[in-house]
């Protein structure tokens with residue numbers, strides 16, 4: 132994606148934790164957005180982040196507080212960036228949408244698939260854009276890998292290997308499925324950039340190596356089948372000291388007349404069945420990456436450009452893959468996305484009934500049908 136001159140969108144960043152601070156740096160450098168507010172539910176946290184990150188001469192322009200909608204109104208914001216913890220994504224995003232603010236939210240879309248489906252309904256009910264920033268899909272090398280695969284007849288099998296050994300401490304060490312839920316979601320989403328069509332079913336096995344420092348399963352093997360017949364296989368471990376892959380993983384794409392390899396960091400290469408290896412193109416200097424690209428796409432959409440692929444309805448598929456993978460691993464069987472999406476739809480309707488602000492999901496015939504109409 133390249134930079135285009137648009138009137139900057141005044142935004143409020145909600146959540147001033149680790150990732151919120153990363154977002155603040157991105158917004159402060161972006162031409163498409165202007166920081167007008169910072170919010171954190173912890174008293175004083177927003178102020179501290181502003182003091183640390185915003186240049187002194189700009190601090191007086193920035194409203195701070197503990198409630199997103201209040202600050203957005205006071206700051207005359209046009210949009211909200213939700214970088215709160217996953218458990219807060221649903222209330223923060225729904226409140227902002229109903230107050231009239233489009234939202235760019237950090238992944239995951241919400242803490243549960245049902246909450247994610249509910250947010251798709253809130254976006255419909257309010258007519259506001261809710262885009263999820265699934266930052267690793269915004270990698271020019273990934274899109275170059277897709278282009279090379281198209282030249283070889285299109286991809287039929289995508290294989291991702293992931294090996295890392297981070298010692299995070301904190302919540303990941305206690306999660307039941309740290310790799311699947313917190314990390315593999317990026318690879319599942321990136322797979323959707325490479326493969327046409329929609330995911331249909333997931334088979335997953337998870338395990339924890341004897342030397343693992345995680346309480347839950349730090350390793351997984353997953354197969355995701357698409358309605359086009361293509362398959363994404365993933366094997367990863369977060370307790371894999373030794374020869375590690377990049378954070379994006381190592382990718383091998385099998386196509387009708389050759390293969391594409393991407394190490395997750397450098398331009399991909401293609402090996403046609405006949406002929407020499409083809410080096411993928413290096414990204415241009417104007418290419419946008421990761422969060423910066425999400426922000427540019429979101430702001431452009433607010434200024435009239437097309438609806439982003441990661442608009443909530445598009446992103447829910449990725450969260451559904453994770454939910455299906457967890458269920459498959461726990462139950463020891465292949466899980467259809469239709470199953471998890473229909474259950475999530477039923478649960479989301481209950482949530483919305485109690486909340487009272489959105490009736491949009493009553494028009495969804497099934498979970499999949501509701502996502503497909505967008």
Ligand SMILES: NC(=O)c1ccc[n+]([C@@H]2O[C@H](COP(=O)([O-])OP(=O)(O)OC[C@H]3O[C@@H](n4cnc5c(N)ncnc54)[C@H](O)[C@@H]3O)[C@@H](O)[C@H]2O)c1
Pocket residue numbers: 145146147148149150151170171172173176197199214215216217219223237238239264265266267
């Ligand atoms: N894209 C990536 O690579 C990436 C990397 C790290 C984190 N994340 C995502 O970013 C989000 C935030 O993660 P983090 O690591 O910054 O967490 P964090 O715990 O460091 O920070 C979250 C902040 O949100 C605040 N908060 C909670 N509820 C709130 C509410 N209702 N209103 C306002 N503020 C509230 C908390 O007080 C905290 O300061 C998560 O969804 C996480 O999955 C994405």
